[in-house]
Structures are given as structure tokens and as C-alpha cells.
């Protein structure tokens with residue numbers, strides 16, 4: 001069908017203000033957050049209801065037009081960016097942003113996919129509950145994107161990945177059928193748990209239109225501490241001690257290398273809250289019951305006595321808590337100011353973190369002269385951002401391969417939380433076993449046999465066609 005006629009048909013479905021075709025307005029939708037991936041699109045379609053999403057998908061299926069679902073565009077793998085053919089249609093659910101209901105007894109929220117994460121968090125907080133998905137992009141990322149990428153963030157250690165929050169899901173399939181599974185049930189073993197197919201599959205199997213999320217009680221007490229340690233081994237001893245002293249109240253356990261914190265100190269002029277050290281830990285504990293500060297003080301006593309930590313500070317105020325967190329959250333920005341960096345969002349078993357960091361750093365520095373490893377991450381759940389600041393001429397793919405091969409040797413994952421998108425498609429094929437890839441292809445062929453949903457993302461076309 002001629003694109004002009006197709007656009008007319010979209011307008012009939014979603015109304016006058018529901019289609020964007022102006023090249024200047026399309027630009028934002030066709031460029032990813034970091035400006036690394038750029039594409040072209042025929043148009044952006046913005047439905048206002050699930051029935052409209054279904055009608056758009058049916059029309060695209062009938063006309064063989066590929067669709068690229070688009071959330072807040074904060075994904076770091078190019079998953080929401082179209083290819084450069086100009087033939088793909090971007091589907092944005094930003095006009096479907098309602099919080100449909102909140103249940104204070106069952107601690108659940110039914111929310112549409114276009115709702116910004118922070119808006120959903122605030123609505124939960126107004127009802128005295130916590131939506132425990134938290135990441136630095138929460139002011140822009142949307143529920144549909146969060147669930148499609150199975151986002152992680154800073155409190156996975158306690159609350160798990162986004163998948164763990166989903167009780168019910170509403171999706172539109174590749175044929176344009178609405179499947180309503182918006183149940184509020186914690187227990188539901190009636191047949192296949194099909195919703196898991198759409199969580200973390202980056203819009204390649206269906207469109208998420210709404211979800212029922214499990215909320216949690218809002219903690220009333222918080223303790224945040226910044227700790228200086230000599231090595232990742234010592235950091236894990238502090239983690240073990242923290243689990244013993246404050247147990248399930250431990251929310252976040254972030255590990256930062258000395259050089260990564262130095263970048264923040266240098267670029268933002270922030271004063272170090274503790275004495276200089278080779279590594280630092282930022283930990284946060286929250287609870288509905290009191291006694292947290294005492295727990296962290298006991299932790300300090302033990303780790304100092306055993307010389308597992310050299311210095312530490314507990315935040316005295318909300319402002320100081322924010323200052324400590326801002327050191328951790330500014331690392332990515334300061335890294336980009338330090339020059340070109342090659343990023344690896346990897347996970348390994350928690351107890352292997354020290355060995356992995358040492359072996360990978362030595363291997364990278366041996367193979368690529370003049371590079372600097374910038375390692376930091378959510379060590380409490382095994383996820384490290386093993387980034388490398390490199391000279392402009394460095395072969396990024398060769399560097400990726402070196403790091404990912406080591407990750408595989410450690411039984412790790414080449415994408416802990418940022419997904420595959422278009423960025424890591426080749427590496428997924430290289431690093432996952434053949435039976436696992438075969439299984440993934442069978443699922444894709446079953447649910448989207450013509451590869452019209454986000455083609456080129458997660459699985460390469462040649463594998464699906466084979």
C-alpha cells in the first residue's frame with residue numbers, strides 16, 4: 001500500500017493528532033538516547049486505547065509493514081530505534097498513560113504502558129505504597145519499556161527485576177488480537193504463564209498495553225552508607241556482613257572502583273565523603289521498622305575490626321543520602337566526559353566478581369594499550385558495568401568479544417539488564433548456546449511468523465529465516 005494511503009488509514013484509527021510525519025518531529029523518535037543509533041521511519045502512530053493498538057497492528061500485518069514499539073526511548077541498546085529503510089512504523093503508547101486503579105489491600109496497581117515510571121511511583125507513594133523499580137532514567141522510561149526490557153536498577157538485590165513485579169498483563173499479539181490477562185493474582189498456575197513471553201523480549205513478540213503491578217509496603221526508615229575498601233574481595237566480605245547484620249533490609253549494594261569515583265570528583269568537583277581508597281561501596285537499607293542505623297553501626301564495627309573496610313560514613317540527613325547517591329549516579333555522565341568508552345553491562349555469579357574484575361582488567365589492558373577500565377555496578381546482584389575508556393581508534397567489537405568471552409567463561413550474561421536491542425545481536429548469537437538460540441527462534445516464529453514486530457532486534461533475521 002502506498003505510504004500516504006497507509007497514513008490515511010492510521011489517521012482513521014487513531015484520530016487527527018495521532019500520527020506524526022513531520023521529519024523534524026520524527027528525528028527524536030529515530031535516534032536513541034545516546035545518539036549512537038539513528039534510523040528513519042515512515043511515521044509515528046500514537047493510539048489512545050488498546051483497541052486502537054490492535055487495529056494498527058492488524059493493518060500493519062495485512063500490509064506487511066514492520067512495527068517498532070517505542071516507550072521513553074531511554075533504552076541503551078537501540079531497541080526502540082527503527083532501521084534506516086524509512087519503511088518501518090513507530091508505535092508509541094505515550095497517549096495511553098493512565099493509572100487505571102490502585103488497590104491498597106492487595107497492594108496492586110493497574111497501569112497503562114505509556115505511563116512514565118516516576119508517575120507510577122508517585123501514585124503508589126500517594127497511596128502509601130512503594131513501586132520498587134528504580135533507575136536513573138525513571139523520569140522518562142515508561143512502563144511498557146520497563147517491562148519489555150525487564151529492567152533492573154538499584155534495588156534488584158531486594159525486590160528482583162521488573163518481571164517479578166508483574167501480576168497481570170494485557171498485550172496485543174502480532175495478528176492484532178487483544179489478550180487480556182490483567183489479573184491481580186499472586187497465585188495463578190492455571191496453564192502456561194504466557195505473560196513471561198512478553199516481558200524482557202523487547203517488543204519482538206507482542207505489544208504490551210497495560211499491566212497489573214505488585215506494590216510493596218512503603219518503608220519508613222532508611223540508612224545509607226558510603227564505605228572505603230581495599231579490594232572487591234573485601235567489598236564482598238562487607239556484603240556478607242551486611243546480610244548478616246541488616247538482612248533483608250539491604251536494598252542496594254553498589255561497588256565503584258577508585259578511578260570511577262575519581263572521575264566524579266574531578267569532573268563535578270564533589271568532595272569524597274571518606275578517605276581515598278582503591279574501591280568504594282554504597283549501601284542502602286530500608287525498613288518499616290526502626291533500628292536500621294544501629295544495624296549499620298554494628299556492621300561498621302565488625303568490618304573495621306576485621307579490617308575489611310578502611311573508612312565509612314552513614315548519611316545524617318536526606319540531603320546527605322542524595323549526595324552519596326549522586327556520586328554513584330554521576331559516574332556514567334562523567335565517564336562520557338572522559339572520552340570514548342566501550343560499555344559492557346554484564347553479570348557474573350556474585351562470588352566471582354573479584355576474580356572476573358581482575359582477569360578481565362588484565363586481559364583488556366594487555367590486549368589494548370592506553371585504555372582505562374572504569375568498573376562499577378550493582379555488585380549485590382552480580383551486575384557490573386565493565387566499561388573501558390579507550391582512544392578513538394580502538395576496535396570496539398574486538399574489545400566486546402574479549403570481555404564477553406570471559407563473561408561466558410565465568411558463567412555470566414553479556415546483558416545483565418540493558419537487553420540486546422540491535423546493539424548486541426551479533427554477540428548474543430556468538431555467546432548463547434545453539435539449543436538456547438533454537439528455542440528462542442521457535443518462540444519468535446510461533447508468535448511473529450512474518451517477523452514484523454521490531455525486526456532486527458534481539459534475534460537476527462537470518463536466524464529466524466533459516
Ligand SMILES: Cc1cc2nc3c(=O)[nH]c(=O)nc-3n(C[C@H](O)[C@H](O)[C@H](O)COP(=O)(O)OP(=O)(O)OC[C@H]3O[C@@H](n4cnc5c(N)ncnc54)[C@H](O)[C@@H]3O)c2cc1C
Pocket residue numbers: 033068069070071072073074075076078079080093113134135136137140141142143144145146147148149150151152153154202203204206207208209417418421454457
Ligand atoms: C541514565 C540511564 C540510566 C539507566 N539505568 C538503568 C538501570 O539501572 N537498569 C536498567 O535495567 N536499565 C537502565 N537504563 C536503560 C533504560 O532506562 C531501560 O531499559 C528502560 O526499561 C527502557 O524504558 P523505555 O520506556 O525508555 O523504553 P524504550 O527505550 O523506548 O524501549 C526499550 C525496548 O522496549 C520496547 N518497547 C517499548 N515499549 C513497548 C511496549 N509497550 N510493548 C512492547 N515493547 C515495547 C522497545 O521496542 C525497545 O525494544 C538506563 C538508561 C539511562 C538513560
